[in-house]
Structures are given as structure tokens and as C-alpha cells.
Amino acid sequence: xxxxxxxxxxxxxxxxxxxxxxxxxxxxxxxxGSVIAITTVGDSLSGSITKEMDGFGARNVTLTxxxxxxxxxNGTAFDLSSDDFxxxxxxxxxxxxxSDDFIxxxxxxxxxxxxxxxxxxxxxxxxxGSISATNGRYKAGGSLIGCNPGKxxxxxxxxxxxxxxxDKDNQDLRxxxxxxxxxxxxxxxxxxxxxxxxxxxxxxxxxxxxxxxYIAGVYQYKEADGSVPTSKKQDTNVYIPIAxxxxxxxxxxxxxxxxxxxxxxxxxxxxMDRTRSFFNSFYARNPNFTVSVSSMEDMMKSxxxxxxxxxxxxxxxxxxxxxVGGIGVMNIMMVSVTERTREIGIRMALGAKSxxxxxxxxxxxxxxxxxxxxxGVGLGVGLGSxxxxxxxxxxxxSMVSALVAVLFSMGIGVFFGYYxxxxxxxxxxxxxxxxx
Amino acid sequence: xxxxxxxxxxxxxHNIVKxxxxxxxxELEILHGIDLTVYAGEFVAxxxxxxxxxxxxxxxxxxxxxxxxxEYFLDGVNVxxxxxxxxxxxxNQKIGFVFQNFNLIGRTTAQKNxxxxxxxxxxxxxxxxxxxxxxxxxxxxxxxxxHQPNELSGGQKQRVAIARSLxxxxxxxxxxxxxxxxxxxxxxxxxxxxxxxxxxxxxTIVLITHSQELAAECPRIITxxxxxxxxxxxxxxxxxxx
Numbered sequence: 001x002x003x004x005x006x007x008x009x010x011x012x013x014x015x016x017x018x019x020x021x022x023x024x025x026x027x028x029x030x031x032x033g034s035v036i037a038i039t040t041v042g043d044s045l046s047g048s049i050t051k052e053m054d055g056f057g058a059r060n061v062t063l064t065x066x067x068x069x070x071x072x073x074n075g076t077a078f079d080l081s082s083d084d085f086x087x088x089x090x091x092x093x094x095x096x097x098x099s100d101d102f103i104x105x106x107x108x109x110x111x112x113x114x115x116x117x118x119x120x121x122x123x124x125x126x127x128x129g130s131i132s133a134t135n136g137r138y139k140a141g142g143s144l145i146g147c148n149p150g151k152x153x154x155x156x157x158x159x160x161x162x163x164x165x166x167d168k169d170n171q172d173l174r175x176x177x178x179x180x181x182x183x184x185x186x187x188x189x190x191x192x193x194x195x196x197x198x199x200x201x202x203x204x205x206x207x208x209x210x211x212x213x214y215i216a217g218v219y220q221y222k223e224a225d226g227s228v229p230t231s232k233k234q235d236t237n238v239y240i241p242i243a244x245x246x247x248x249x250x251x252x253x254x255x256x257x258x259x260x261x262x263x264x265x266x267x268x269x270x271x272m273d274r275t276r277s278f279f280n281s282f283y284a285r286n287p288n289f290t291v292s293v294s295s296m297e298d299m300m301k302s303x304x305x306x307x308x309x310x311x312x313x314x315x316x317x318x319x320x321x322x323x324v325g326g327i328g329v330m331n332i333m334m335v336s337v338t339e340r341t342r343e344i345g346i347r348m349a350l351g352a353k354s355x356x357x358x359x360x361x362x363x364x365x366x367x368x369x370x371x372x373x374x375x376g377v378g379l380g381v382g383l384g385s386x387x388x389x390x391x392x393x394x395x396x397x398s399m400v401s402a403l404v405a406v407l408f409s410m411g412i413g414v415f416f417g418y419y420x421x422x423x424x425x426x427x428x429x430x431x432x433x434x435x436x
Numbered sequence: 437x438x439x440x441x442x443x444x445x446x447x448x449x450h451n452i453v454k455x456x457x458x459x460x461x462x463e464l465e466i467l468h469g470i471d472l473t474v475y476a477g478e479f480v481a482x483x484x485x486x487x488x489x490x491x492x493x494x495x496x497x498x499x500x501x502x503x504x505x506x507e508y509f510l511d512g513v514n515v516x517x518x519x520x521x522x523x524x525x526x527x528n529q530k531i532g533f534v535f536q537n538f539n540l541i542g543r544t545t546a547q548k549n550x551x552x553x554x555x556x557x558x559x560x561x562x563x564x565x566x567x568x569x570x571x572x573x574x575x576x577x578x579x580x581x582x583h584q585p586n587e588l589s590g591g592q593k594q595r596v597a598i599a600r601s602l603x604x605x606x607x608x609x610x611x612x613x614x615x616x617x618x619x620x621x622x623x624x625x626x627x628x629x630x631x632x633x634x635x636x637x638x639x640t641i642v643l644i645t646h647s648q649e650l651a652a653e654c655p656r657i658i659t660x661x662x663x664x665x666x667x668x669x670x671x672x673x674x675x676x677x678x
Contacts, residue, residue, distance in 0.1 A: 005555060016543040346539045349500060351556040353521050421639075428666020430500050433539065 003363075010364040014371075017336075021368055024332040027325020028372030028412065029379060032405045034318040037387065040312040044388035044396040046304050059268055059297060060154060063258040063279065065097050066292045090294055101289040102254025110367075114278065118271055121261040123150030128245050131211075131238065133187055133204040140186035142179070142238040144206060146245025152219075154259050155237070160194040162217030169216075169241040176244075177202075177213035180221035180236035195217035209248065213240060216271025268297060322409075325372070326416040332363050333420035344424050345432025358425035365417020366410050373409030377402045445509075446607050446640050447474035447497060447527040452506035454492050466492045468663045469506070474608070479641045480636040481651035481671065484660035491612075493660065494644045498533060498610050499526045511607040528556050532601030536613035538593040540585040540600075546572060550600045558605055564603075571599035575629060592623030598629055608634065608640045615650065626655065 031172035045055055069092060117417070125147035131142040152164040155163045157178075179187075183196040192200065201214045221236050260375055262271045272293050279291035336346070344357055352360075381402065400422055452470040457463050466489045474480050484490040495501040496508065499515055502523075508515045511530050518526060532553075533539075540549045550568040550657060559567075572581045575595040586592055601609055611630065615623035627650065633639040642653060651657045652671055659667040 012544065070531075117509055130487060342539070343541050347552070347556075348524070349498070349533055349539075350553045351524050352557075353524045356556065430495055433500075433535075 002108045004050055005291075006104055006120045006360055006363045007367065009360060010367045013336075013364055014252045014368065018334065025325075025330055025375065026370055027321060028369050029325075031318050031322035031325050032257050032373045032376025032409055033379040033383065034321065036189030036314050036377050036401060036405055037384040038311055038314045038318070038380075039401045040381060040395065041391075041393075042398045043398050044384070044393040045391070047396050048309045049303055049307075050300060057246025059261060059264075059295065059301075061260040061268070061275065061293060061295045062263065062294050063103060064294070065101055065103060065289050067092075067095060067288055068290050073309070086351040095288055097256060097289055099252035099254050101286060102252070102256055103258055103279070103291065104254050106155060107279070108255075111275075111278060115271075115275070118262055118266045119260065120263050121150040121153040121259075122148070123154040123259040123261075124148045124242055124255045124257075125151050125249070126245055126250060126255075127257070128240075130205055131206055133202045135187050135202065136191075138187055138189040140202075142183055142236045144204075144238050144240065144245070146242035147239050148242055150259070150261075151239065153261060156222075157199045158220040158222075160218045160220050162194075162198045162215070164217055165239055165241050170243040173244045173247055174241055175211075175213050175276075176240065177380050178217040178239040179215055181218055182221040182236050183238065184215075184218055188355045206248070207313030211248065213238075213413065262333065268295060304378035322412060326369075326412040329365055329368055329413060330416040331423075332368075333361060333417055334423070336362065337420050337424040340424075341427060341432050341435040344427050345435065348427070348429035349433060352372050354425040355392060357427075358421045361421030361424050362414055362417045365421070366413035369409040369417075370406060370410045373406040376409070377405055380405075443475040443477070445470060445473050446478075446511050447642070448507070448509040449473070449496075450507040452493075452496060452503045453502045454496065454501075458504070461664075466663050467496075467503070469550050470663075470665060472658070472665065473641065474642060476607075476640050478642070478656055479630070479652035479654050480656045480658060481643045481645060482658045482660060483645055483648060483651040485646060487662075488660040489663040490644050490646075490660050494610065494612050494642075494662075497642060498531055499523050501534075503675060509637045517671045523547050524556075528553055529604055530607040532604070532606040532609045533599050534594070534597050534609060534611040534614045536616040538585070538590070538617070539598045540593055540596060542585055544582055546577060546588065546596045546599075547584050549585070549596055550581075550603055553600065554603050567603055568599070571602055572596070588619050589622075591625055594618065594622075595629065598626070598633075601638075602633075603675075610643055611641065611643045613645055614643070615647075616645075623650075 021033070026290070070334065108122055125145050128144040128146055129316060131144045131158060132139060147165060148170060149165055149167060152159075159162065160181055160374060165176075168174075169176055179197075182196050187202055188197065188200075197215050197218055199214060201212055203210065206209055210262070212420070246253070260275065262268055272295060273383045276291070276293040283290040347357060349355075381397040385397060388395040447471040449470055449588065452467055452472075454467040455463060455465045460551065463546070470585055482490055482493065483601065492501070496503050496515075497510075499518070500523075501508060501514060502518075506516075510526060513522075513526055513530070515523070520549065527533075540546075541552070547565065547568045550571060551564040554564045569578065569581060572578050577592060577595050577599065580588065580592065585596075588596065594617075598609075598614075601611075609630070615626050619627060630643065630652075631642055634641055643650070645651055654671045657667070657669050658665055659669075659673040
């Protein structure tokens with residue numbers, strides 16, 4: 001008797017008990033469905049986070065002036081039970097770093113000298129706030145960013161015309177700006193090209209202070225690969241020399257955050273450790289502040305780890321549902337064997353060997369679970385994609401996990417179908433034929 | 437009697453004893469040494485009251501059960517020494533069962549029911565379908581081959597069961613009270629089919645019944661009482677209008 005005959009037989013028997021077969025499958029459907037839904041959402045999430053962070057530059061190393069006792073910065077907040085956590089938060093007192101605490105140009109110069117063979121870029125920037133510039137009936141908006149030359153590499157800017165901010169711009173406190181082609185188009189109403197915009201000026205104001213900048217360079221605007229679609233896509237960055245910006249706003253020199261980029265052949269982890277010890281030496285005598293060193297890579301790892309552990313947790317719960325589903329299959333198969341005792345007797349009398357009966361019931365359980373698994377995969381992919389779409393992530397259902405899920409549910413069928421099938425195969429044909 | 441012995445023996449039983457619950461307090465010996473030989477082409481009725489041991493004997497003849505002691509050869513196979521799998525093969529190849537309550541498998545068409553023993557024998561789908569259809573035609577059920585058992589009358593079910601019993605061309609047909617669940621008219625039809633199979637195709641048939649009347653129309657009548665054969669006599673030759 002071939003495997004196809006067995007499968008055909010199983011389908012015949014399932015069709016004869018449609019509702020019961022469906023109810024039996026339910027546990028498997030829910031279990032497989034939730035695993036697939038969760039992995040779909042999780043994969044979509046970490047997929048777009050990874051993509052997004054790659055866009056930001058995963059190897060970028062960020063230096064931040066932080067309080068020495070900041071529980072989030074030194075990691076103690078994550079190691080403690082909730083009581084201790086609250087105690088630490090209660091004890092933690094936020095302090096505003098003063099200009100004495102900032103990272104200075106002297107530090108950066110010394111650092112650049114010492115690490116020049118490992119360092120690609122040092123970028124400093126201050127977000128000065130959003131501005132809008134009006135030119136008759138045309139209007140352009142953007143975020144005003146004070147920065148040094150290194151910022152161009154960090155933001156991956158493609159220059160269309162002119163140049164980016166230079167060190168000399170900063171020394172001379174020049175009132176120049178680097179804007180996007182989108183800004184040019186909006187401000188000049190599409191009348192000027194990137195080339196023609198060079199040397200033109202635009203006027204704006206920042207919290208009441210009137211400002212005037214000359215356009216020294218135009219970069220190509222790129223839509224961010226951001227996960228969350230921004231409503232104001234027309235807002236682009238307007239880069240000005242950081243020193244000019246600080247002077248305009250009467251801010252002291254010095255930086256709270258600095259972004260570094262190591263050369264591509266440098267081990268980022270080692271680079272970060274060395275950088276950390278370099279800056280720690282400057283802050284050893286500072287009573288309150290130090291410099292924390294982190295990278296997107298680190299954050300990415302922890303985000304991935306977090307999504308993975310959430311996935312694992314939910315999968316464990318789904319696993320329990322699969323176990324319950326499997327027991328349900330076993331239960332129904334036991335009932336089915338009892339109900340069909342006479343049929344089994346007839347089959348045996350007509351020459352079915354024990355192992356043929358065994359096989360018949362195992363195949364039946366396996367097919368129930370396989371169909372359940374397939375429905376579950378369909379449901380899971382659907383729900384997962386819907387969830388991902390609602391969260392504005394591109395849905396990324398995994399073919400591999402779908403295949404594994406179906407095979408796994410078939411395995412459940414074999415495992416939980418074996419015992420009932422064995423009971424069927426062990427029946428005495430005389431007793432079975434007499435069964436009413 | 438000499439001329440009978442020259443024929444091929446299909447069933448050879450010597451001193452068959454069947455005891456239940458051996459070694460327990462309720463140990464019970466049902467058959468006390470049965471000697472029985474049935475030759476190819478015979479139509480034998482085994483008749484007895486309930487409790488005479490005829491069900492036990494039928495289970496042993498049908499290789500559903502093994503005797504406690506004694507020898508049983510079915511068409512040359514030593515049943516006493518057969519493994520469970522070998523017993524399945526013997527049932528499949530050498531015995532065609534016809535039961536009192538038909539024992540068709542529900543929710544399965546007449547044709548699929550008839551095909552079943554051939555399926556277990558490993559025959560191809562086409563071969564099974566062809567033979568099943570021919571046999572259903574023969575018992576007059578050709579037009580109802582796609583009906584399920586619950587759509588058939590008792591007599592129709594029994595005709596399907598007879599077709600099924602013949603599908604592997606067995607050495608004997610073993611009919612256990614085949615008319616027990618039928619009214620007298622359908623019983624007559626079913627018995628006519630058996631007579632026809634015996635007379636036209638030379639089938640060896642063992643009919644187990646409690647009815648003296650039914651047994652009387654068989655050429656050989658074996659009477660069982662209290663686990664012993666008390667008579668083995670010639671019966672009447674049935675007059676059948678085909």
C-alpha cells in the first residue's frame with residue numbers, strides 16, 4: 001500500500017469529520033500562527049532598524065558628556081531589580097553640564113593628532129533649531145545646524161555645487177551656509193540651479209535674531225530611509241560653521257556631543273576602548289561628568305538582542321500552545337481510534353497488517369497537523385504583515401520560518417499521533433470486529 | 437470415500453483445541469479436538485446452536501485466531517506456525533469473509549470497499565478498479581458502485597460484501613450467518629449468489645449458520661454441539677432458478 005493511498009485515505013477520513021478535524025487543528029493553527037506572526041513582525045522590525053542604522057552609519061562613534069552617576073549611561077540601571085532601580089532614580093540628580101565640562105577643541109586636536117592613523121573623521125555639530133526663510137511668495141524651511149567639516153562625511157552628503165564648511169569658515173566666523181537642492185528649489189521657486197544659487201544670500205531669523213547667510217554649497221537631498229515617515233519631508237538641514245552659530249547664539253565653545261568615524265580597516269571595538277580611556281584621562285578630576293563612548297553598532301546589537309528576546313519569549317508561549325495543540329490532536333486521535341475500532345477490525349480481517357494500520361493513523365495525525373500548520377502560516381504571515389504595516393515597517397515574512405513551522409507541525413503530528421496509532425495497530429481483530 | 441481423498445484439501449484440521457483464559461480460574465475449553473477436512477469445490481454448512489463453538493471455529497478457520505493445540509493447514513499453509521503478519525497475508529490472499537452485519541467501511545463507496553483487500557495486497561489503482569467493477573457487475577451492483585453503505589439496503593450491502601470477498605480470488609469463502617440480518621426474500625437472493633458461485637465457478641464455500649433450514653440446502657452439513665462435531669452428512673442439492 002503506497003504512501004499516496006495512505007494520504008488519500010487520511011483525507012477521506014478528515015473530510016468525513018470536517019468540523020472535528022478543524023477543531024483539532026485549532027491549537028496547531030494558533031500556535032504556528034502566533035510564532036509566524038511574531039517572527040514576521042520581529043524580522044520586519046529588526047530588518048528596517050538595521051537598514052536605518054546603516055543609513056545613519058553604524059560605525060559612527062558618539063562621544064557624549066554624561067553625568068558620572070547617570071544610571072542609564074553607566075549601565076547600572078539595567079542590572080538591578082525594580083526596587084533598586086527606583087532608589088537609584090530617586091537618588092539621581094540631574095545637573096546641567098557647564099562650559100567647563102564640555103569637550104574642547106584642545107582635547108579634539110590632541111586626540112586627532114594621537115589617533116590620526118585610525119581616525120577618518122571628527123564631526124561636531126550643534127542643532128540650533130528650525131528656521132524658515134521667505135523670499136516673496138516662496139518659502140523654505142529647515143533645521144539650522146552648526147558644524148565642522150567632518151559633518152559632511154557623517155551625514156553622507158553629496159555636494160552638487162560649491163563646497164562644504166571648512167576650518168577657515170569656522171576660524172573667520174563666516175556667515176555662509178550649505179543648503180540642499182530642495183531648499184534652493186523652494187526658496188528660489190525653481191528659478192535657480194544649484195550652480196546659480198552659489199553666492200546668493202537668504203534671510204531668516206532664529207528666535208527673533210535676524211540672520212543672513214550666503215550659500216557656499218548645495219548638497220543633494222536624500223529622503224531618509226527612516227522607518228517612520230516624516231510628515232514634513234520638505235524640511236532639510238541648513239549647515240553653517242559651528243563657531244558662527246555659537247557666536248550668533250552667544251553660546252560658549254565646546255561640545256556636548258562629538259561624532260567620530262574610524263578608518264574602515266580599524267576594529268571599532270578596540271578603537272572605542274582607546275577613545276574612552278583617552279577622554280577619561282581628561283575627566284578623571286571632573287567631579288560630576290565624564291565622556292561616554294557609544295556606537296550605533298552597539299545600539300543595533302542591543303536592539304536586535306531585545307527584539308530577539310521578545311520574539312523568543314512569545315515563541316515560548318506559542319510553543320506551549322503548540323504543545324496543547326499536540327495533546328489535542330492526540331486526544332482526538334484516541335477518540336477516533338475508539339470510534340473506528342470496528343473499521344480497524346474490518347481492515348485487519350481483510351488483510352491489513354499492524355504496521356499498515358499504524359501508518360494510516362500516523363499519516364492522518366500528520367496531515368491534520370500539516371493542514372493546521374499551513375493555515376497557521378497563512379494566518380501568521382497575514383497578521384504579521386498587517387502588524388508590520390500598521391507600525392509602518394515593510395513586512396518581511398520569512399520563507400524559512402514558514403517551512404520550518406510546517407515541518408515542525410508535521411513532526412508534532414507524528415509525535416502525538418504515534419501513541420493512538422500504536423493503540424489502533426495493537427487491536428485484536430476479533431475483539432475489534434465485535435465492537436459496537 | 438476414496439474418490440473424495442484424491443481431491444485437493446483446502447482445510448485440514450486435526451485435533452483442534454481452543455481454550456480461553458488458560459491458567460486462570462475461569463479457564464474454558466471451547467473446542468475439544470476438532471477434525472475437519474474440506475476439499476476444493478465443496479459447499480459446507482457448519483451448523484450449531486449458539487454456544488456450540490461455531491464462532492470460535494469460524495475465527496480459527498478464518499485465521500483471525502490460532503488454536504491452542506492441534507494442526508491447521510489452510511491451502512497448504514501451516515497456520516499454527518504463522519506470524520501475525522503471515523496471518524494477515526493468509527486472510528488477505530486465501531480467505532474471503534462475508535459477515536452477518538456486512539462490515540462495510542462507512543463513508544466509503546461500494547467500489548472502494550470492494551477494492552480494499554486488493555489495496556492491502558498492493559495492486560495498482562487501475563487493476564483494483566477494473567476488477568472491483570467487474571465483481572460489482574456480477575453481483576448486480578454495478579450501477580451503485582459509487583454509493584456509500586448508508587445509501588444501500590441490507591441485501592445490497594451484502595452483495596457488495598460478497599464482491600469484496602471475491603476480489604483476491606481466495607481459496608475459500610467464509611460466510612458467517614450471511615443472511616442473519618436480512619429478510620427472507622433478500623436472504624434467498626444472497627443464498628442464490630452463493631449457490632451460483634459454487635456451481636458455476638466451483639468456489640469452496642464454508643457457511644456458518646444456526647439455521648437448519650439454510651444448512652439443509654448445502655451439499656455437506658457439519659453439526660457442532662458443545663465444541664465437538666456430532667455429525668457430518670450429505671445435504672440436499674439446492675434447486676436454484678438462475
